[in-house]
Amino acid sequence: MAKLCIYIPPFAADYAGVCSVFFDFDCLTAINDASCCTSHYVRYDEPRWSENKKSTFCTSLRNIDAILGNDDKVVKRICEASEHLDSYMIALVGTPVPALTGMDMEGIAYEIESSTGKPPFGFNTTGFDYYDKGIVLAGKSLFDRFAQEEVELIPHSLNILGVTPLDFGAVGNDISFCDYFYKSGWTVNGSYFMGTSLDQIKNVAAAEINLAVTASGLQLAKYLQSRFGTPYIAACPTGFRHGNYLLKHMDAGRALPIHSITEKSSVLIVADQVIGNSIRDALRVHGCLAGITVATFFSWSATIAERGDMALSSEKQLVELVRSRNYTTLIGDPYLWRFPGCEELRQVPVAHPAVSSRLTWNTVSKWLSSAFDSLLANVVSAVNEEFKQL
């Protein structure tokens, strides 16, 4: 049954993606729910909750308010809080119940603006979509509201788009990405959305190039290209060797190649599509001879897919994919590989907190580290050994 899930944990929701984007800003974010959705975000999808700025609240929605469409109560609570908590802006985030009863977060946000005068953001997120959609929604809204058209282009600069703890944890990957490009002679105009400032939102058009490190980053890059003409590359530096490979292409102003003919796949990567592609490229940089398939449960773009890659929509599809092809190596979040049969295959854990939440968010790989290079080299060595025996 397509919608039954026995082995894989349900993924982070769209509202968690929105809240994650707003976490670093001076924003009062209110999740319009009874309590569970807020609890999901702060306890299961926000690794920074216990150590950093707390800006996300719950409206304590009750059924009578939802049925009667009692928007006034939500407006009143947020406006009252806004008087005491001196935030620069306000965001209201939807969840399944208001989606079902037709409460309009965007409309409510405008009512809040008229009372508080603070920039409002309303998101009609539903909890039926995944986090990546929320990141795109929130990112676009911020760029729509604040990004300036007339900014001076910074030579040899880039934006890193789609950096969130739901993809990379809160273990310092955001900082190491920036450091890496700085040390390589690039100016990092901004890393969106970890440690991002409002000025960086305003100046997003100043970068020469956008580097989309995740699928949500890719959608934002496409948006920024259509608005400002900024070219983009969709790739995440995956180990230093791949990072250097990526830099060469960026320095030369070339897009990364897409392989149209591949060997029969023996490696399956299930991840965010851009991250999955980057792991594949990194394995090839390390000399992988075998074919590699990338599959994703999240946003899918045919333009960056290779033949055989696929979008997944259910656990059953993943189980069938693994059982129907002769993969020997499974790469992805360790909690994806819990169905019978996986234990016989080589599993390469690459934690994805949007999948496994707090089970892995402290053990997410450092993407730019020699340990990651060693991991990739070991995988390639084992896979090539098998490949030669075929």
Next chain:
Amino acid sequence: MSEIGLSYFLPEPEKFHTILRVPGSHTLYVGPSSCTRRHAIHAIEYGDTRDYSFLFISEADEISGSYEAMIGEAIIELCEIVEPTPHIFFIAVFCIDDFLGTDEEAMLEALHSRFPGKRFAVNHIDPVTLSKNNNMGMKKHLNLFSFLEKPTEKDHGVNFLGDFVSLEPDCEFLSLLKSWGVSRVRELFHCHTYEEYQDMAKSQMSIVLRFIGEKSAQYLQKKFDMPYYCFTASYDAHYIVEGYRTIASILGHEAPDFSTEISNVFEDAAKTVDVIGDMEIAIDASASLKPFSAAKALLEYGFKVKYIFCSSHMFKIEEEAEEYIREKHKEIRIILTNDYINMILEPDQEIIAIGADCVRLLRARHFADIWHDEGYFGFHGIHRLFALLRDCVTKKYNMPELPIPGKESE
């Protein structure tokens, strides 16, 4: 009590959470994937994954009402995959179900006729309905006992209901029960087989240790003529004596004289008051499920209580104590823990904070770490509390400021 504003979630203390289940049962969570996520993560954390699965419904499914049919299909698939095949299924639905007009009885009837021999119950995880009169945990708890069948014989066992952890082995209540002929104490979380679970129907009485077990006790009384007594954790020595006397009487025994135990409690209280001096106390609902009652008891022992932190959706379990505090002790500040306004509460550091919430909010230096009264029961629990209070004044915590919008963290 004034209406709460926006709610704030304090970081959750790392505590082990017991998952209550009927042995051999399977829970199918039905809802948007976002609603089911924490249950999956929680089940993995506690190694309980084979007993849970998830049926994701889309917005289209919810509107068309087709998800009721999907549940049947999911049960068929689960019966093929899950080993051993479950005979009891809990169908857990979420807030949105309250707005869909699902006919729960009709759904259960359809499932029972489609799957003869299987048994079903519906659990509602719907905080959108929470109020002082409605606690979703109570119905869930009741469902857990709804599969008990009439036993062929009764025995001398006693059920503890509503609890998630056992009493401390040296709590006098356990030895008293033994002296009154109780052969064993049965708790759901100790039932590892379906037979052990069914043995709970053999017990001679139920003792409700947490209020969420009360409806279950009423159900067992009605179904099996099993008497029950609500005897939740308390720091009031007289309440404890009253409880022991009543339970002894239900079991056909006479309780001993507890005058020595009572005077020991008051002596220990006086000693503790001497040790902590003028230091005031804050207590919250994460430490004690009845914070007003706990505060009242502490006041009677001579302690100075300055704050009570309670929950905005606290179920009605201690109205009398709350009324007493509000009328007789107007000097005590009563605070809704999760109200956003507490993020800008003035720190009150030279205070003893009983509970993880008030220690954070007041940035108190002295922390008595108690969670839901667990491990604190009977006279043993009172003495343990006093010992903890004496101990915590000798240690100093340094809680960080709560960073809030518009204000950078330290």
